[in-house]
Amino acid sequence: MSTESAESGSGSRMTVTESAAEEACRLMESEGMDTDVSGLRLFVQQGGCAGLSYGMRFEAEPEEDDAVVEQHGLRVFVDPASINYIGGSTLQFEGGLQGAGFHVENPNVVSECGCGESFRT
Structure with a gap:
């Protein structure tokens, strides 16, 4: 398993935390998906x-x-238009009392809405 950032097609880097990879792979396997071929699309x-x-x-x-x-x-698939917005980001999985879920830590964001569900670069 790789533990370093991987290059995207545009040369920007994206990182996946170990906890995010473990949770995504667990979910894919529970749906009968082959994690060697299948992946998580982030867009x-x-x-x-x-x-x-x-x-x-x-x-x-x-x-x-x-x-x-x-x-x-974990394999993460990103289309060419989306990589322009999320290059340099880190995909994380966060758990806790308020609920668990995946989160994108994006250094390109200049502002977010109050609820944190949308952003502007």
């Missing part, structure tokens, strides 16, 4: 009060032009 879409929001879903394989980041046994 940016229009929406939210600040203009942009993150989306995530599991996919069986990457698209031809995706950047594929592999760390800690």
Whole structure:
């Protein structure tokens, strides 16, 4: 398993924490997905009060032009348009009393909405 940041197609770096990789792989395996081929798609879409929001879903394989980041046994697929917004980000998994979930720590964000669900770069 890789423990270092991987290069995306655009040369920007993205990091996946070990806890995020473990949780995503656990969820994919529970859905019968092969983690050697399948992965977590991370994308940016229009929406939210600040203009942009993150989306995530599991996919069986990457698209031809995706950047594929592999760390800690997890493959993350990012399309070329989204990598421009999330290059340099860290994908984390946070648990706690307020609820658990995946979080993107993005150094490109200049402002976020009050609820933290959308952002602007």
